[in-house]
Amino acid sequence: MNTSNTTRQNPITRRRWGQWALAATMGAGLAACGGGGGGSDEPPTLREAFDRLQPGMTKKQVYELTARTPVRSSTAHYQYEDGSEKLYVSFAPDSSTTSDNFLINDATWSIINGESITRGY
The missing domain is CATH 3.30.1450 (Beta-lactamase Inhibitory Protein; Chain:B, domain 1)
Structure with a gap:
């Protein structure tokens, strides 16, 4: 019988966390560069x-x-x-x-x- 107090994290939970972290990083990157749309639709002043x-x-x-x-x-x-x-x-x-x-x-x-x-x- 194993009386160890260590808990194992579910690999699916780690994978889901990684996907969310990647999505958040990409979203922040796109927001920082204006969404990647190539610039504003407004004409220059x-x-x-x-x-x-x-x-x-x-x-x-x-x-x-x-x-x-x-x-x-x-x-x-x-x-x-x-x-x-x-x-x-x-x-x-x-x-x-x-x-x-x-x-x-x-x-x-x-x-x-x-x-x-x-x-x-």
Whole structure:
């Protein structure tokens, strides 16, 4: 007769505990990186878009960067408005090609009744 006072843990209980621990760790990891969805569905603010503008960008690239439709547009410019922010981007013909490609010329970001920044490209 075994009079040992040691208790054996049920292996099924240990396995179940391991599964829960793994699930909790994975859940915390996904929550820390935003769920793994690849980013926010929100477009960047107009200031963020302004800061990401680069020399040589085409009209299409600027449109994709801002992730919104301009409130006014023409061959030579896009104008965006969002709340109190405004972004005005002008374009000039690409002189290195004979195509109708237009490249960023300059941009102005501003807050209504406040700060304003202009950059040439």
